[in-house]
Structure formats: structure tokens, C-alpha cells
Amino acid sequence: MAPIVRIENLTKHYATGFQALKGVSLDIEEGEILALLGPNGAGKTTMISIVCGIVTPSGGRVTVAGHDVVKDFRRTREIIGLVPQELTLDAFETVSNTVAFSRGLHGKKPDPALIEQILRELSLWDKKDTMLRHLSGGMRRRVLIAKALSYEPKVLFLDEPTAGVDVTLRKEMWQLVERLRATGVTIILTTHYIEEAEEIADRIGVINKGEILLVEDKAALMKKLGRKQLTVELAEPLSAVPEALSGFRLQLGNGGQSLVYDYDTAGERTGITGLLAAMAEQGLRLKDVSTEQSSLEDIFVELVGAEK
Numbered sequence: 001m002a003p004i005v006r007i008e009n010l011t012k013h014y015a016t017g018f019q020a021l022k023g024v025s026l027d028i029e030e031g032e033i034l035a036l037l038g039p040n041g042a043g044k045t046t047m048i049s050i051v052c053g054i055v056t057p058s059g060g061r062v063t064v065a066g067h068d069v070v071k072d073f074r075r076t077r078e079i080i081g082l083v084p085q086e087l088t089l090d091a092f093e094t095v096s097n098t099v100a101f102s103r104g105l106h107g108k109k110p111d112p113a114l115i116e117q118i119l120r121e122l123s124l125w126d127k128k129d130t131m132l133r134h135l136s137g138g139m140r141r142r143v144l145i146a147k148a149l150s151y152e153p154k155v156l157f158l159d160e161p162t163a164g165v166d167v168t169l170r171k172e173m174w175q176l177v178e179r180l181r182a183t184g185v186t187i188i189l190t191t192h193y194i195e196e197a198e199e200i201a202d203r204i205g206v207i208n209k210g211e212i213l214l215v216e217d218k219a220a221l222m223k224k225l226g227r228k229q230l231t232v233e234l235a236e237p238l239s240a241v242p243e244a245l246s247g248f249r250l251q252l253g254n255g256g257q258s259l260v261y262d263y264d265t266a267g268e269r270t271g272i273t274g275l276l277a278a279m280a281e282q283g284l285r286l287k288d289v290s291t292e293q294s295s296l297e298d299i300f301v302e303l304v305g306a307e308k
């Protein structure tokens, strides 16, 4: 199946001369949840804004369901929904009017039943007649989402949907994303929260300094780049790693009380059996053994750090 969003060799030079995107290519499959991770200024918002037709690209091409986002802007904006980081909402408008208006703006017929369903789902129904200026930050965030959902987009972009929201709202957002996915909506979200990507994404893209460093299935990424660490606590401390164990990648830990062994999870053989046998041969007595797996955070820091 052709990807629902195809980004080809996208570049963006801002008027300041700054190059925010340096030839980004990315295919997004229908129905998937893709998380774009990247530090501040990586180019995430620029990329999303181009796909959504808000910023014009300097080079390259983006198609949504086969339509060019520049030439076929009218068609593509019917398909795409965007929840921006922030938007100046009309302070004197009510919640339900704002959301219903948004549907109209995207050329859809009024559908009060749908608007009610969306407001209820986002716990905004009892605030439907409240003016936006009386809403808390979290509630305004919900309104931004309701506005995007009002026109039933097939592809939804969420730009840092949970930045600065409390834990309860964050969990609610994640559940909402799951429910939307179940209805077939394709979701692309940018986030600084690695936990968020780990929790809800099918695929993860890492973007830094205007370039995509990788895009990978989440599970495969963890497997490919993940490292594991085995820590062996010793009954008696050592002052150095014994010569006979120099063939293993070992470090002394905890003031000589433990030996720390790094191994790749992708490797066919971990070498643990051999290590433990060699330790027994050396007469080293073990007190305890534990393993730790690197998280997506470790992988991310390593990738982005390596670029610096």
C-alpha cells in the first residue's frame, strides 16, 4: 500500500538564512502512530508545518494520499488535522462554538451530534458554554484537540501534545490517541518525552539539526540498539579485573565490589555462560547477579549526542 504521507528530500531555508531542514525523506503508513523525537530546534515543527501547508518548503515534495501539499492544498487540508503547540484562541468565544466553527472552516457540514461526542470524550461537555478565556491551560489544550477532531481528519499531527500538562491529562491524551488509532486515523506526534514515544508509538523517528537520523519500528529499535548490562556482585572485593578475564568487556564497579559486563542484546551469544564459568575458575564467589536493559532514553542520548 502506498504511504499516506510521503516526504521526499524536504529542505527549508528560513529568511534568516537558517537551514531548518536538510533533505528529509520519510514515508508514513496509513493507520500507524509515529513519534518524532528530537531536541529543541531539531526541525520537527518546521516539518509538520510544511506537511500541513502552513510553511512553504524551499525544496523537495510532500504528498498526502497522493496529493501535493503545495499544489493541492485544498484537498490535503481536508485530510490533515493539526493540533499545534499553542494557538491564540478567541478569548470571548465559547468552547462549543469554537469547535463547531473549526469544522465549518474545513468545509464540512455541521454535525452537532459529532461535536457533542468529541466534547464529551475530551471532558469538555460541561464547559461547552464557557468562554475560552475562563479555561485553564489544560482545558485550552483539550479545545485545540477538539478543534482538530471536529473535521474528522484521516491524518492527525500532534505537536508536543503533552508538553506542560499534568500526569492525568497526559494519560488521557495517550488513551485518546489509542482510541483514534482504533478508528483508523494515522497519528504523527512530536515529543520531548521519550516515555511518551515508548508508550504509544509503533515507529520512532529521531530528528536532529534538520536531519532524520533514523526511523525504525519501536521494538526493532530497542533490540537493535539496546544494550544490556550484567552486574555481578562479588563476595570479596577486587582491586583490578583479573588478567584471566581480560577477554570480556568488564569494568569494576562499586569500589571493586562488583564486575559490570556490557553485552549487545542483538548478539547471537551473550557470552554470559562463558563469563560465569571463567569467574568460577578464578575462584571468584558471587553474592548476586542482576541485569539492566538500556532504555529508549539511553539510545536517544547516544544517537543525538554522537551527532554533536
Ligand SMILES: Nc1ncnc2c1ncn2[C@@H]1O[C@H](COP(=O)(O)OP(=O)(O)OP(=O)(O)O)[C@@H](O)[C@H]1O
Pocket: 014, 015, 016, 018, 019, 020, 038, 039, 040, 041, 042, 043, 044, 045, 046, 047
Ligand atoms: N520563522 C523562522 N525564521 C527563522 N528561523 C526559524 C523560524 N522558525 C523556526 N526557525 C528555526 O528553525 C529551527 C527549527 O525549529 P523548529 O521549531 O522546527 O524545531 P523543533 O524541533 O520543533 O523544536 P522545539 O522542540 O523547540 O519546538 C530552530 O533553530 C528555529 O530557531
